[in-house]
Amino acid sequence: GDSVTQMEGPVTLSEEAFLTINCTYTATGYPSLFWYVQYPGEGLQLLLKATKADDKGSNKGFEATYRKETTSFHLEKGSVQVSDSAVYFCALSDSTYSGSRLTFGEGTQLTVNP
Amino acid sequence: GAVVSQHPSWVICKSGTSVKIECRSLDFQATTMFWYRQFPKQSLMLMATSNEGSKATYEQGVEKDKFLINHASLTLSTLTVTSAHPEDSSFYICSAIRQVEQYFGPGTRLTVT
Numbered sequence: 001g002d003s004v005t006q007m008e009g010p011v012t013l014s015e016e017a018f019l020t021i022n023c024t025y026t027a028t029g030y031p032s033l034f035w036y037v038q039y040p041g042e043g044l045q046l047l048l049k050a051t052k053a054d055d056k057g058s059n060k061g062f063e064a065t066y067r068k069e070t071t072s073f074h075l076e077k078g079s080v081q082v083s084d085s086a087v088y089f090c091a092l093s094d095s096t097y098s099g100s101r102l103t104f105g106e107g108t109q110l111t112v113n114p
Numbered sequence: 115g116a117v118v119s120q121h122p123s124w125v126i127c128k129s130g131t132s133v134k135i136e137c138r139s140l141d142f143q144a145t146t147m148f149w150y151r152q153f154p155k156q157s158l159m160l161m162a163t164s165n166e167g168s169k170a171t172y173e174q175g176v177e178k179d180k181f182l183i184n185h186a187s188l189t190l191s192t193l194t195v196t197s198a199h200p201e202d203s204s205f206y207i208c209s210a211i212r213q214v215e216q217y218f219g220p221g222t223r224l225t226v227t
Contacts (some may be wrong), residue, residue, distance in 0.1 A: 004157070036218075043118060043207070043218035089158070097214035099146075104157040 001028040006090050006105035013112050020109045021075040023090035030091040033073040036042045038087045080112045120219035134194045135222045137208030143188035144210035152205040158187045163189040198226045
């Protein structure tokens with residue numbers, strides 16, 4: 001079945017550092033890929049998505065490119081802030097939209113220190 | 115934006131008792147809600163799909179008689195863990211579908227002693 005693998009955390013960075021969180025997937029067909037963020041005490045929020053190969057999703061300075069050849073969807077940000085501290089989840093769906101069954105990765109805890 | 119709440123946020127119960135968790139869509143109606151379970155340092159695992167006015171659809175391996183789901187209105191789904199045991203201790207998360215996007219609640223931490 002479908003699966004998502006994220007890099008192990010936790011990840012600790014200093015403010016303004018470059019962030020990469022790796023995500024690879026296994027799926028039949030052509031899934032859509034998502035990154036969700038969960039701030040303390042809040043529900044998961046959709047951060048960005050990409051629905052086909054070579055698409056780049058971006059939001060709030062975060063980017064991820066759908067790489068079919070490497071089955072990857074790595075999350076990047078050029079300069080992190082303390083407010084980016086959260087848990088990040090990579091996920092896939094067989095639908096273009098997030099409103100269907102999602103398969104999640106394990107989540108990566110990010111802590112950004114001032 | 116779309117808001118989903120869960121109640122309680124944390125509950126402790128004794129082994130053998132039942133506990134009910136509520137999931138509400140606060141500013142929209144949702145015919146479909148999902149229930150997930152998350153173990154520490156693990157991914158969210160879909161337990162069941164809750165459809166308003168009909169029976170829930172459970173994922174393979176999820177005991178439907180243990181995890182009772184009721185979606186009696188367009189803004190409320192409940193998950194009842196019956197005869198809870200320590201191995202049911204987990205983080206339970208619900209989500210609600212608004213139009214074509216999925217919105218998540220903040221989760222409920224269940225501890226069974």
